[in-house]
Amino acid sequence: MPIPDGGDLVTLTTANAGGSKIDLFLRRSEQYDVRWDPETGRVESTLKVTLENTAPASGLPDYVIGNVVGLPRGTNRSFVSLYSPFELAASRVGGQPVPVQSEMELGYHVYSTFVDIPPGGSVEIELDLTGSVQGRDYRLDMPVQPFTNADAVVVTVQAAGGRDVMSRKADVDGDTATWLTTLDRERVLTVAAPD
Numbered sequence: 005m006p007i008p009d010g011g012d013l014v015t016l017t018t019a020n021a022g023g024s025k026i027d028l029f030l031r032r033s034e035q036y037d038v039r040w041d042p043e044t045g046r047v048e049s050t051l052k053v054t055l056e057n058t059a060p061a062s063g064l065p066d067y068v069i070g071n072v073v074g075l076p077r078g079t080n081r082s083f084v085s086l087y088s089p090f091e092l093a094a095s096r097v098g099g100q101p102v103p104v105q106s107e108m109e110l111g112y113h114v115y116s117t118f119v120d121i122p123p124g125g126s127v128e129i130e131l132d133l134t135g136s137v138q139g140r141d142y143r144l145d146m147p148v149q150p151f152t153n154a155d156a157v158v159v160t161v162q163a164a165g166g167r168d169v170m171s172r173k174a175d176v177d178g179d180t181a182t183w184l185t186t187l188d189r190e191r192v193l194t195v196a197a198p199d
Contacts, residue, residue, distance in 0.1 A: 005087070005110045005112070005147055006145050006147065007111065008089055008111040008112065009138075010137060010138030010139060011089075011137050011138070011139075011142075011143035011144065011145060012038070012047060012049075012088075012089060012090070012135075012137055012142065012143065012144045012145070013087060013088060013089055013112065013144065013145040013146070013147070014034070014036055014051060014086070014087070014088060014144065014145075014146055015086070015087040015112075015146065015147045015148075015149070016032060016034060016053055016084070016085075016086055016087075016149065016155065017084070017085045017087075017149045018030065018032065018055070018082045018083070018084050018085075018149070018151075019082065019083045019085075020080075020081075020082060021073070021081045021082060021083045021118060022070075022071030022072060022073055022075065022079070022080065022081040023071055023072035023073070024066070024067055024068060024069060024070050024071050024072075025067060025068045026057070026059050026068065026069055026071070026078075026079075026080045027080070027082075027151075027152060028059075028068070028152055029057055029058045029059035029069075029080070030055060030056070030057060030058075030080060030082070030121075030151075030152070030153070031055075031056040031058060031153055032053065032054070032055055032056075032151070032153070032155045032156075033053070033054045033056075033155060033156040033157070033158075034051065034052070034053050034054075034155055034156070034157045034158070034187075035051075035052040035054075035157075035158045035159075036049060036050075036051050036052075036144075036157070036158070036159045036160075037049060037050045037052075037159075037160050037162075038142070038144075038159070038160065038161045038162065039162050039164065040137070040142045040161055040162070040163055040164065040195070041163075041164040041165075042140070042142075042163055042164070042167055042197035043164070043165075044136070045136040045137045045138060045139070046134075046135075046136050046164075047090065047133075047134065047135050047136060047137055047142075048093075048132075048133070048134050049090065049132075049133045049134075050130060050131070050132050050133070051086060051088070051130065051131045051133065052128060052129070052130045053084070053086065053128070053129045053130075054126055054127070054128050055080075055082065055084070055119065055121055055126060055127050055128075055129070056121070056125075056126040057078070057079070057080040057121035057122065057123060057124065057125055057126065058124070059078045059080060059123050059124075060078055060123055060124075061076065061077055061078035061123040061124075062077060062078070069123070075120060076122070076123075077123075078122070078123030078124075079120055079121065079122055079123065080120070080121040081118060081119070081120050081121075082118070082119055082121065083116060083117075083118055084116060084117055084118075084119055084129060085114050085115070085116040086114070086115045086116070086129070086131060087109070087110075087112045087113070087114050088112060088113050088115070088131070088133055088135075089111075089112055089113065089135055090113065090133035090134055090135030091113070091133065091134050091135055092104070092106060092113065092115055092131060092132070092133060093132040093133060093134050094131070094132040095115065095117075095129075095130065095131050095132075096128075096129070096130040097117065097119060097127065097128070097129050097130075098127060098128060099128070099130075102117065104116060104117045104131075105117065115131055117129065140196070140197075141194050141195065141196045141197075142161055142194070142195040142196075143192065143193070143194045143195075144159065144161075144192065144193045144194075145190070145191075145192055146187060146190065146191040146192070146193075147190050148187040148188070148189060148190050148191075154186040154187050154188040155186065155187040156184075156186055157183075157184070157185050157186065157187055157191070158182070158183070158184050159174070159181075159182070159183040159185075159193060160180060160181070160182050160183075161174070161180065161181045161183075161193075161195045162179055162180045162181075163179045163180075163195075163197045165179075166178070166179050167179055167197045168197070168198070169181050169195050169196065169197050170195070170196050170197075170198060171183070171193065171194060171195045171196070172194070173185075173193055173194075174193060174195065181193075181195045
């Protein structure tokens with residue numbers, strides 16, 4: 005994890021909480037929508053994480069798709085943690101308001117919850133976040149948790165007031181930068197709003 009430097013950061017970690025090897029079947033994707041005011045540095049964002057469990061309900065040994073918490077075979081119980089420098093405004097699981105555990109670690113907020121994902125099913129976790137970035141540009145660090153499958157990520161950064169933006173990595177359309185990537189390694193996005 006980088007030392008906090010006044011920019012933005014998003015990191016997703018999942019930990020198996022069922023005592024099996026079912027993580028092999030977990031697919032993770034992230035959508036991060038940012039509204040950024042280049043004049044003040046103010047950021048309002050929504051992070052949506054989708055966890056898809058592609059495990060079967062039968063046909064494999066218990067040490068692969070079973071669990072020690074009494075859930076049906078093929079169910080993935082995960083402890084999910086989302087790191088951010090920003091304050092939590094609201095949290096939802098499956099579209100419903102759900103409180104999450106909130107702590108500080110390595111200078112970042114960590115918002116965590118348990119989720120149960122049925123075989124062949126998926127769960128969406130959403131966080132609304134608010135804060136500020138320092139400097140004239142918006143910078144997003146995305147450290148990666150080593151995982152079986154690389155996360156698919158979509159980031160959109162929209163500048164307040166309709167200001168045009170520019171970025172070397174993202175596709176830009178007027179005031180909005182859109183970045184599609186995979187987290188097979190740490191990624192960094194910078195968006196500028198020239199005068």
